[in-house]
Amino acid sequence: MSWFEKLLPSKIRTEGATPKKTVPEGLWTKCEMCSEVLFRAELEQNLDVCPKCAHHMRIGARRRLDSFLDPDPRVEIGAQLKPLDALKFRDSKSYPERLALAQKETKENDALVVIQGALKGLPLVACAFEFRFMGGSMGSVVGERFVRGAHACVEQGIPLVCFSASGGARMQEGVLSLMQMAKTSAALTRLKERGIPFISVLTDPTMGGVSASLAMLGDINAAEPRALIGFAGPRVIEQTVRETLPEGFQRSEFLLDHGVVDLIIDRREMRDKIAKLLSILTHQNHQDQVASSK
Amino acid sequence: MDLRFLDFEQPIAELEGKIESLRSVQDGGSANIAEEILRLEEKCKALTKNIFSALSAWQISQLARHPQRPHLHKYLAGLFTDFEELHGDRCFGDDTAVVGGVARLEGRPVMVIGTQKGDDTRENVYRNFGMPRPEGYRKALRLMRMAERYKLPLLTFIDTPGAYPGVGAEERGQSEAIAANLFAMARLNTPVVCTVIGEGGSGGALAIGVGDRILMLEYSIYSVISPEGCASILWKSAEHASKAAEAMGITSAALKKLNLIDQIIEEPMGGAHRDVADTVQRVKRALLDNLEALEQIPIEQLLESRYQRLMRYGSYNEYT
Numbered sequence: 001m002s003w004f005e006k007l008l009p010s011k012i013r014t015e016g017a018t019p020k021k022t023v024p025e026g027l028w029t030k031c032e033m034c035s036e037v038l039f040r041a042e043l044e045q046n047l048d049v050c051p052k053c054a055h056h057m058r059i060g061a062r063r064r065l066d067s068f069l070d071p072d073p074r075v076e077i078g079a080q081l082k083p084l085d086a087l088k089f090r091d092s093k094s095y096p097e098r099l100a101l102a103q104k105e106t107k108e109n110d111a112l113v114v115i116q117g118a119l120k121g122l123p124l125v126a127c128a129f130e131f132r133f134m135g136g137s138m139g140s141v142v143g144e145r146f147v148r149g150a151h152a153c154v155e156q157g158i159p160l161v162c163f164s165a166s167g168g169a170r171m172q173e174g175v176l177s178l179m180q181m182a183k184t185s186a187a188l189t190r191l192k193e194r195g196i197p198f199i200s201v202l203t204d205p206t207m208g209g210v211s212a213s214l215a216m217l218g219d220i221n222a223a224e225p226r227a228l229i230g231f232a233g234p235r236v237i238e239q240t241v242r243e244t245l246p247e248g249f250q251r252s253e254f255l256l257d258h259g260v261v262d263l264i265i266d267r268r269e270m271r272d273k274i275a276k277l278l279s280i281l282t283h284q285n286h287q288d289q290v291a292s293s294k
Numbered sequence: 295m296d297l298r299f300l301d302f303e304q305p306i307a308e309l310e311g312k313i314e315s316l317r318s319v320q321d322g323g324s325a326n327i328a329e330e331i332l333r334l335e336e337k338c339k340a341l342t343k344n345i346f347s348a349l350s351a352w353q354i355s356q357l358a359r360h361p362q363r364p365h366l367h368k369y370l371a372g373l374f375t376d377f378e379e380l381h382g383d384r385c386f387g388d389d390t391a392v393v394g395g396v397a398r399l400e401g402r403p404v405m406v407i408g409t410q411k412g413d414d415t416r417e418n419v420y421r422n423f424g425m426p427r428p429e430g431y432r433k434a435l436r437l438m439r440m441a442e443r444y445k446l447p448l449l450t451f452i453d454t455p456g457a458y459p460g461v462g463a464e465e466r467g468q469s470e471a472i473a474a475n476l477f478a479m480a481r482l483n484t485p486v487v488c489t490v491i492g493e494g495g496s497g498g499a500l501a502i503g504v505g506d507r508i509l510m511l512e513y514s515i516y517s518v519i520s521p522e523g524c525a526s527i528l529w530k531s532a533e534h535a536s537k538a539a540e541a542m543g544i545t546s547a548a549l550k551k552l553n554l555i556d557q558i559i560e561e562p563m564g565g566a567h568r569d570v571a572d573t574v575q576r577v578k579r580a581l582l583d584n585l586e587a588l589e590q591i592p593i594e595q596l597l598e599s600r601y602q603r604l605m606r607y608g609s610y611n612e613y614t
Contacts, residue, residue, distance in 0.1 A: 232459030
């Protein structure tokens with residue numbers, strides 16, 4: 001300890017000042033909400049929900065669907081679709097460069113993964129946005145995959161569940177991406193006309209064009225705790241109205257209070273709750289019920 | 295500098311100024327001056343044509359937002375007879391940024407909905423600069439359903455920077471209000487023609503912009519985000535708005551090329567604000583042509599082709 005540090009009262013001496021034994025990278029994670037240091041493996045088992053404060057961390061599309069769906073059957077829909085640079089868009093980087101970076105980082109071709117599978121034995125199509133892929137932005141591939149998922153539901157008479165996590169439309173595809181709002185919303189009319197349930201689960205964050213289209217069109221709109229959900233981003237609103245925003249503004253609980261979402265579901269209860277809701281809407285029993293009635 | 299003119303219009307403004315001053319001299323009456331005026335007028339026309347033949351996307355954005363550009367009420371007055379405005383969403387209030395009502399177009403009953411910008415600051419404040427709140431979209435939805443019930447073709451007019459980003463708007467479900475309209479318009483049981491007359495700002499414009507025919511005035515724009523917004527995100531500064539406008543392809547010509555709109559309505563030389571009456575007539579012609587064509591199609595078939603058209607939106611590669 002240096003002479004200066006010795007002068008400091010012990011309570012304002014920080015731990016970091018003395019070099020600690022280094023921990024192997026990735027073994028421990030700090031909760032960004034309560035700052036608790038968490039054992040990575042344990043956290044993963046808890047579906048990336050902090051065991052101490054129940055903060056829901058963002059999780060990727062594959063993990064989301066993997067933890068939600070039964071292990072089999074699973075058939076991916078629209079994996080063969082890949083994005084195209086129709087506008088030859090370029091800012092500081094070209095669109096193809098940004099796509100290549102995102103693809104390398106996420107191992108995905110685009111920001112939506114759609115899988116036909118089952119939930120406690122109930123057949124359904126589930127899709128999830130990959131937020132790390134260009135902010136989960138909705139371009140042509142996202143729109144087309146969503147629509148193919150919806151059409152599979154219509155053909156087979158099975159429900160659709162979508163976990164959204166997106167900053168909105170994909171600027172690099174211009175109005176083509178704007179039109180995906182109209183396209184995905186239109187596809188949902190077919191489900192409604194045939195009485196096929198669509199459950200939309202809004203996760204952190206669901207903003208802009210995704211929020212203002214498919215994500216708000218569920219028969220049931222559910223949200224994960226404390227997810228940021230809204231049309232305009234908080235910074236844009238702050239600049240427009242020139243006042244600080246109320247505490248908890250645009251969070252799930254705020255939306256529940258204002259009647260925008262039906263319910264908030266803890267990620268660890270997602271399978272149970274969605275299975276329960278779908279089994280009621282489709283007049284079926286799911287596996288747990290079948291097992292308990294034996 | 296004449297503030298009624300945009301930067302790139304200044305050479306035209308100067309020439310017109312000269313013509314104007316010559317005219318005031320001419321009151322004395324001289325053949326030479328009359329000839330000079332004629333010569334300058336020809337020159338002015340050629341200059342306008344020249345400038346307007348090579349406008350950048352950013353210049354077109356400025357025209358689309360030109361303070362003198364005709365806004366919705368000019369079309370309501372010029373296109374229709376018997377227009378009667380209908381107010382309110384029946385739940386919360388009446389949004390003055392959205393104007394709707396029943397009217398007649400060349401005698402035929404129609405439903406009209408549009409976003410309304412103001413012509414001056416006072417009116418712009420009243421109209422919230424043409425930025426709707428959820429109750430505006432819900433009023434529109436109420437009128438769409440009425441159009442469906444009474445078999446009135448729906449004509450929408452788009453001129454908005456976008457949906458209003460405010461605390462109250464979020465509290466009352468701005469996203470849901472927009473989404474509900476996209477959902478309803480996709481299957482609305484009546485012909486729908488949407489016309490972008492100025493600024494087509496993102497989801498806030500699309501919320502009254504899904505239909506059987508999408509028309510755009512030549513110097514209007516339609517974009518997923520404002521050029522300034524795009525520039526501040528991707529270029530980290532709104533000053534690069536002109537680059538963003540170019541990159542996003544927001545002009546009627548670019549959107550026609552991508553097959554996202556059906557028809558470009560040509561504007562009078564120098565833009566809609568140079569001859570409002572002529573512009574309104576051109577829009578009227580286009581609306582009548584399209585309505586006549588749509589009315590020939592059985593409604594079931596119309597809805598199916600509207601759906602198929604929505605499904606075709608997008609550009610991607612498919613590998614097998």
